[in-house]
Amino acid sequence: MRRTESERFPIGDARKKDIEDRRRGSARLGSVPEFLVRLYGYYTWINSPLDKRRPEDASAMINTFERVLPKGTESMVAYIEDEFKDEEDPLTFAELGGNGSAIAAELTPGRFGESYGVDLLGKKRSKADKMRNHHILRGDLLLPKTYDQLRGSLKGKKLNLIIERMGRGMEASPDSVKTAAALLQVWYGLLADNGMMFVQIPTKFNVLLLKWADLLKQHYGDTIEFRYTLGTMDMRAGSQTAFYLKKKTGAPEHLPMFDAKTAESIVYPNG
Numbered sequence: 001m002r003r004t005e006s007e008r009f010p011i012g013d014a015r016k017k018d019i020e021d022r023r024r025g026s027a028r029l030g031s032v033p034e035f036l037v038r039l040y041g042y043y044t045w046i047n048s049p050l051d052k053r054r055p056e057d058a059s060a061m062i063n064t065f066e067r068v069l070p071k072g073t074e075s076m077v078a079y080i081e082d083e084f085k086d087e088e089d090p091l092t093f094a095e096l097g098g099n100g101s102a103i104a105a106e107l108t109p110g111r112f113g114e115s116y117g118v119d120l121l122g123k124k125r126s127k128a129d130k131m132r133n134h135h136i137l138r139g140d141l142l143l144p145k146t147y148d149q150l151r152g153s154l155k156g157k158k159l160n161l162i163i164e165r166m167g168r169g170m171e172a173s174p175d176s177v178k179t180a181a182a183l184l185q186v187w188y189g190l191l192a193d194n195g196m197m198f199v200q201i202p203t204k205f206n207v208l209l210l211k212w213a214d215l216l217k218q219h220y221g222d223t224i225e226f227r228y229t230l231g232t233m234d235m236r237a238g239s240q241t242a243f244y245l246k247k248k249t250g251a252p253e254h255l256p257m258f259d260a261k262t263a264e265s266i267v268y269p270n271g
């Protein structure tokens, strides 16, 4: 029998406990020995860079997103910076579900005037973070107050780049269509004109993603650039489901999506 929303997604005290367990689990990831990272190639990621530093680097985000980049693209950093080459103002990015420090460190100094990592852990900023004007906010991405805090820090500015790669997709709401849709809507609202996002979503939304991509292509293809890849495993970088979205000038204010009932019936056709 299909589980109810609150069975699939804990609320109240159960949610608090769930979040605390995640926070503790995530806090241990940073001290996992390198050989285990290589052995498992997943879920030991924390503070991953966009690009590989060495060919065998399993944690780099490009392992997840290379299939949504134009064929032959070897560097996410180069791709992103090239996409923004005509933007004169300093850019702003946020990693959601990660502290973003490694990304801030690998982007060309000064190209991004300020940046953010939003994470349950909210680790302390390093000296290097401070020098780069990189901020780390501790918060649950599923709570509106986390976005109030981010918007407060942005002081009216929007984000040019959003990266989310939480390993198990939107791991705190793995099979709630409604929650995932609400999150994407908020993230889209945070994006500036010509802003882009790289997002990993759970593989269980594959069919929905396929249909959604069709909808975007058919009706919004001239203002929303969208590329996706369908994966089979949420926790393995080369096999994750992910998309790239660019909100071009003239794109709709709200992210076009199926209504909740239609989306639910696509993901759970048997009710």
Ligand SMILES: C[S@@+](CC[C@H](N)C(=O)[O-])C[C@H]1O[C@@H](n2cnc3c(N)ncnc32)[C@H](O)[C@@H]1O
Pocket (backbone or CB within 6 Å): 022, 023, 026, 043, 044, 045, 046, 047, 048, 049, 096, 097, 098, 099, 118, 119, 120, 121, 139, 140, 141, 142, 164, 165, 166, 167, 168, 171, 172
């Ligand atoms: C496997 S780590 C990946 C970290 C980073 N994105 C990377 O690729 O290296 C998953 C991260 O998501 C964060 N996270 C999970 N659920 C979250 C939530 N509801 N709100 C904020 N952060 C969350 C965890 O604290 C952890 O840092």
